[in-house]
Amino acid sequence: MNTETLEQAVLHLPMQQRAELAHKLLLSLEDQDEDEINEAWRVEALRRSAEIDAGSVKTISAEEASAAVRLLLK
Numbered sequence: 001m002n003t004e005t006l007e008q009a010v011l012h013l014p015m016q017q018r019a020e021l022a023h024k025l026l027l028s029l030e031d032q033d034e035d036e037i038n039e040a041w042r043v044e045a046l047r048r049s050a051e052i053d054a055g056s057v058k059t060i061s062a063e064e065a066s067a068a069v070r071l072l073l074k
Helices: 003-011 015-028 034-054 062-073
Strands: none
């Protein structure tokens, strides 16, 4: 099976299965294992939470974020 055929088959999978496959493919490109990646995300989440608690960053609503993304994609 060539990559074009594989791509077409994968794009017809349900969204959840595509997301799981995408996650696995991205992990396969990393030098770190999944536990290391999860720990890095945990540390990042704690850092961001501390910034919010300290008031050193400005938060925006999901609606504002979505609107900003839509503008960038135009």
